[in-house]
Amino acid sequence: MSSKTNTNGTEASGLTPRYGIWSRFKRNRPAVFGSWILAIVIVLSAIGPAVFGWLTGISSDYIPSSVENGALVRSFPPSLTHPMGTDDLGRDLFLRVFEGGRISILVGIFASVISLLIGVAYGATAGFFGGRIDGVMMRIVDMLFAIPYLLIVVVMMSLFGGNNAPDAVKQVTEAFVFLTNALMSLAGASPISTSSGLFQIFFLFVALGSVSWLTMARIVRGQVLSLKNEEFILAARSIGVSTFGIVFRHLIPNISGPVIVYATLTIPSVMLAEAFLSFLGLGVQAPYSSWGSLAADGIKNIAVYPWQLVFPGLVMGMTLVALNLIGDGLRDAFDPKSSKS
Amino acid sequence: MKVYIFKRLATIIPMSLLVVSVTWGLIRIAPGNFYLSEKKLPAAIKENIKKKYGLESSLVEQYLMMLGNMTCRFSDSDDSEGAGLKIAIRSRTLRCFDFGYSLKYEGQSVNEILSRHLPYSAVIGLLAFLIALVGGVSLGAVAATRKDSRVARYLMSLSMIGISVPTFVLAPVLVLAFSFGLYWLPPARWGGMEHLVLPVLSLSAVYLAYIARLTRTGLIEVLKSDYVRTARATGLSEARVVVGHALKAGILPVVSFSGPAIAGLLAGSVVSERIFAIPGLGNIFVQSVLNRDEPLTLGIVAFVSILILVCNLVVDVVYALIDPRIRFGER
Numbered sequence: 076m077s078s079k080t081n082t083n084g085t086e087a088s089g090l091t092p093r094y095g096i097w098s099r100f101k102r103n104r105p106a107v108f109g110s111w112i113l114a115i116v117i118v119l120s121a122i123g124p125a126v127f128g129w130l131t132g133i134s135s136d137y138i139p140s141s142v143e144n145g146a147l148v149r150s151f152p153p154s155l156t157h158p159m160g161t162d163d164l165g166r167d168l169f170l171r172v173f174e175g176g177r178i179s180i181l182v183g184i185f186a187s188v189i190s191l192l193i194g195v196a197y198g199a200t201a202g203f204f205g206g207r208i209d210g211v212m213m214r215i216v217d218m219l220f221a222i223p224y225l226l227i228v229v230v231m232m233s234l235f236g237g238n239n240a241p242d243a244v245k246q247v248t249e250a251f252v253f254l255t256n257a258l259m260s261l262a263g264a265s266p267i268s269t270s271s272g273l274f275q276i277f278f279l280f281v282a283l284g285s286v287s288w289l290t291m292a293r294i295v296r297g298q299v300l301s302l303k304n305e306e307f308i309l310a311a312r313s314i315g316v317s318t319f320g321i322v323f324r325h326l327i328p329n330i331s332g333p334v335i336v337y338a339t340l341t342i343p344s345v346m347l348a349e350a351f352l353s354f355l356g357l358g359v360q361a362p363y364s365s366w367g368s369l370a371a372d373g374i375k376n377i378a379v380y381p382w383q384l385v386f387p388g389l390v391m392g393m394t395l396v397a398l399n400l401i402g403d404g405l406r407d408a409f410d411p412k413s414s415k416s
Numbered sequence: 417m418k419v420y421i422f423k424r425l426a427t428i429i430p431m432s433l434l435v436v437s438v439t440w441g442l443i444r445i446a447p448g449n450f451y452l453s454e455k456k457l458p459a460a461i462k463e464n465i466k467k468k469y470g471l472e473s474s475l476v477e478q479y480l481m482m483l484g485n486m487t488c489r490f491s492d493s494d495d496s497e498g499a500g501l502k503i504a505i506r507s508r509t510l511r512c513f514d515f516g517y518s519l520k521y522e523g524q525s526v527n528e529i530l531s532r533h534l535p536y537s538a539v540i541g542l543l544a545f546l547i548a549l550v551g552g553v554s555l556g557a558v559a560a561t562r563k564d565s566r567v568a569r570y571l572m573s574l575s576m577i578g579i580s581v582p583t584f585v586l587a588p589v590l591v592l593a594f595s596f597g598l599y600w601l602p603p604a605r606w607g608g609m610e611h612l613v614l615p616v617l618s619l620s621a622v623y624l625a626y627i628a629r630l631t632r633t634g635l636i637e638v639l640k641s642d643y644v645r646t647a648r649a650t651g652l653s654e655a656r657v658v659v660g661h662a663l664k665a666g667i668l669p670v671v672s673f674s675g676p677a678i679a680g681l682l683a684g685s686v687v688s689e690r691i692f693a694i695p696g697l698g699n700i701f702v703q704s705v706l707n708r709d710e711p712l713t714l715g716i717v718a719f720v721s722i723l724i725l726v727c728n729l730v731v732d733v734v735y736a737l738i739d740p741r742i743r744f745g746e747r
Contacts, residue, residue, distance in 0.1 A: 105576075218431055223679050223724050226701070226717055230439055233705040234446035347582055354584045354687060355702055370585055374691065377588045378596055388585035395580035 096332075099408040106404020112397035116390065120176035127169060131156060150380045160382040162372065172387050175364040179391065182279055182365065183346040183398075189284025190345070191338050194291025199322055201292070202299030213296065216289055224286040228348065231282045232357040237271035240278040245269075248277045272363045279358060283345050294337055298330040332409040340402035343395045350391065366391035421733065428725040429487070435721040436486060436714055440479065443710055469519070486718055488512040515715030520707045526715035529700065534719075536606060537696035540688060541681045543616045548623035548677070553667055555624070556631025560666070561658055563636055571628065578625025583687045587618035591691070604693040615688040623677050627670050635666035664738055671735045675728040682720055 100106055153160045159168035201212035235241060240248075249269055256266040267273075302308065303326065311325050350367030352358035354374075359365040366387045373384030457465075466472045470481060490508050501512040515526035555575070559568040591614060595603035602611050638644060639662055647661045648654075686698030697716060704712035 218434070223435075223682065223717075223720055225680070226720060227435075227438065227442075229702060230442050230705050230713065230717075233702070234442055239447050343580065350582050350584070351687065354582075355690075357702075367582075367584075370582075374584065374588050377592060381592055384585065384588050388581070388589070392577065392581045392585065396576055399576060399580055 096408045100404050103404040103407060105400045106407075109397035109400030109404065112393055113401065116176060116394050116397070117180065120173045120180060123173040124170045127167075150376070150383070152380075153382055153386075159386040160380070162369075162383055163376065163380075168369075168383065168386055171364055171369060172366070172390050175359075175366050175369050175387065176390065176394075178276060178359055178363055179346055179349065179365045179367070180394075182276070182283070182349045182359075183342040185280040186283035186287065186345040186349075187338055187341040189280060190288040190291060190341055191334070193285070194288035195295050195327065195334060197288065198292035198295025198297075199299050199326060202296035203303060203318075203322055203326065205300070205303075209296070213293075216292055220289055225348070225351070228282050228286055228352065229355065229357060232279070232352055235278055235282075236357060237275045237360070240274040244278050244281060245274055248273050251277070270362075272360050275358075275360055276363060279349060279352070283348055287341055287345055287348075291334070291337055291341070294333050295330060298333055299326055302326060302329055336402060336406045336409055339398065339405055343398040343402070346391075346395060346398075366394075417733075417736075421729070424729045424732070428722060428729070431725055432718055432721040433483065433486070436718045437479075437483075439714060439717045440482060440710075443708070443713065444475070449708060482714065485511075485514045485516055486714070489514075515718070516711035518704075518709055518712045520704070520709045520712070526711050529712060530697070530715060530719055533695055533697045533700050536694050537682070537685050537689070537698060540612070540615050540619060540694065540696065541678075541685050543612065544620035544623070544685075545674075545678060545681055547616060548620040548627055549670070549674070551620070552624045552627025553631050553663070553670060556628040556670075557635060557658060557663060557666075559628065559632045560635035560639065561654065563632075568632075572632070575625035575628045578621050579629070581621070583618050583622065584691060586621055587614065587688065587691045590614050590618055604691070606694050611692075615692045615694060618691075619681065619685060619688045623681065627673065627677075630669045630673055631667055634669045635662060638662045638666040641665075668735065668739055671731060671738060674734075675724075675731040678727045678731075679724045682724065 150163060150165070151157055151161045157167050157169065159172060162168055162171060197212065197216075201209045252267060252269050252273070259266050308321060308325055311321055316324070346366075349358050349365060350370065353365050353367030354371040356371070359368045361368075369387035370384055370391065373380075373382075373387060376383050463472075470478060473481070489511055501514075503510040503512070513527070515530070518524050518526055518529060521529065555571055559571045562568050591603045594601045594614060601613050603614075605611060635658070639658075644657060644662050647657045652660070682698075685696055686702060688694065689696040689699045697720075701713070701716045701720075703709075704716065
């Protein structure tokens with residue numbers, strides 16, 4: 076890990092730093108490829124199910140069935156009407172995969188945002204105050220690093236999943252449902268209701284976010300340590316800017332580069348963790364689906380209906396590859412020296 | 417160095433107790449308990465259950481009792497009940513690492529369950545780690561020494577896919593190909609060597625890919641350094657330069673990744689065990705949490721966290737042995 080990252084990355088051409096980053100990112104072909112893949116997956120997840128339903132008249136609870144050799148068949152292989160086939164109950168997998176994609180992507184983003192907030196606040200505090208506070212805070216991080224966090228997440232999810240979620244999580248969920256329904260009624264769509272499945276998803280954000288902030292805290296602390304004695308901070312201090320102002324107006328904007336890069340790389344790892352939990356039956360639960368829970372369902376029928384695993388797995392794998400490529404591209408763009416060979 | 421290792425070993429005890437305490441706290445805060453069931457229990461039976469498991473004493477007492485059983489405590493009578501280490505000191509016995517009895521598996525001590533199921537997970541985890549290490553380092557070295565070749569580009573794209581595809585997608589696909597398609601390997605269960613291939617391969621893939629990437633990045637950096645140029649100037653073959661000189665410094669990032677990797681392999685083996693129907697520890701752990709089987713959960717958490725802490729210590733020592741710039745004592 077490079078301790079000193081040149082976030083400005085200024086080039087001699089006199090272009091703005093932001094332009095330099097953007098142009099370097101654009102020249103990175105894998106990263107651009109990843110961005111396109113991600114954009115396609117996001118668009119398909121956002122409007123794919125609605126457009127698909129409008130084109131074919133198939134909704135996610137549409138159940139086709141046919142009788143073959145006297146047996147009822149509901150799982151159909153991929154065809155023109157069902158591009159990814161259907162699941163055990165005859166539900167269209169294309170719809171399920173991209174409806175699940177919404178939740179997978181949202182879990183990735185929200186949990187990463189939570190880890191970002193905790194990590195930045197913690198790391199900035201430790202780095203800015205330094206001395207004994209820094210020592211104690213970073214020793215705590217060292218200790219937490221040694222904890223097998225997946226074990227803790229498994230314990231958290233199985234004990235506080237669904238209706239067992241802490242009250243604060245339930246209140247946030249209810250507020251979210253209230254806001255969504257307000258928007259839904261404007262659009263004329265049917266309202267959603269709070270359920271244990273929704274509590275579970277919101278607790279998932281908290282559980283995954285609360286265990287994945289450690290590296291972020293270390294990165295932010297290192298950056299703050301190297302920046303806080305720079306002259307512009309001294310200047311701000313000399314004209315009487317408050318501590319709060321220095322941290323939030325001057326330090327944090329200047330460390331945004333590494334923070335953005337690491338946050339981008341947190342998303343795929345959180346999505347993997349979500350899929351792991353959903354596979355164990357501790358993550359997203361019916362009636363909601365995510366790529367992890369769809370793949371877990373598909374594994375049961377792997378020998379007979381392989382498409383039920385292959386398509387969720389493929390879309391998930393592609394999205395994760397795309398996110399990793401974008402993260403690597405951003406890292407190279409923000410810090411040209413880091414891994415250019 | 418000895419002092420350092422001793423210090424680190426001493427910190428392992430409070431740290432694993434911390435992990436156990438956090439887990440215990442989570443279990444106790446969570447709504448519900450293990451004797452809560454659909455059928456309503458008669459009050460007398462409930463009282464008996466509470467008495468048997470020491471649940472009628474205060475929370476602090478229960479916590480201290482749990483910690484005592486986990487570490488060491490004196491028991492006056494030489495009762496044959498209880499598991500763990502027993503050391504007789506005069507008329508009293510010192511009992512250590514007594515994790516108690518499972519609440520769900522009647523009459524079985526946690527120690528028994530641990531020793532019965534651990535070997536499966538250990539074999540899979542160790543083999544997967546070895547394969548990831550050897551395979552990852554050699555592939556990474558190939559990719560670094562021929563960094564602009566087509567082979568290197570393919571290897572790196574492959575490793576990007578490797579770190580992005582989760583085990584539980586890769587494993588069934590391998591089963592589909594090698595068991596149901598080619599009939600080469602058994603799809604599940606525990607038996608001979610052929611039963612190990614698929615679980616180990618699917619578990620190690622992610623780590624192999626990650627180690628390959630780390631090795632490549634580290635090695636490319638080292639290959640540019642002065643001492644490598646000197647080694648080349650002495651007329652050594654490229655292979656000897658890389659293997660004999662550069663690799664030692666180039667795999668340092670891999671060494672520091674090994675700690676988290678071992679932790680991840682231990683947790684990740686849950687997936688392998690589920691898919692391949694292997695009676696390992698991971699599955700038992702998940703079941704124990706769902707069953708609210710408190711002693712079993714705590715026992716496994718304690719055991720695994722000690723294991724991971726020891727692994728981290730070994731990793732740090734190996735790091736220092738490889739990298740002479742690191743001196744202990746000036747942290």
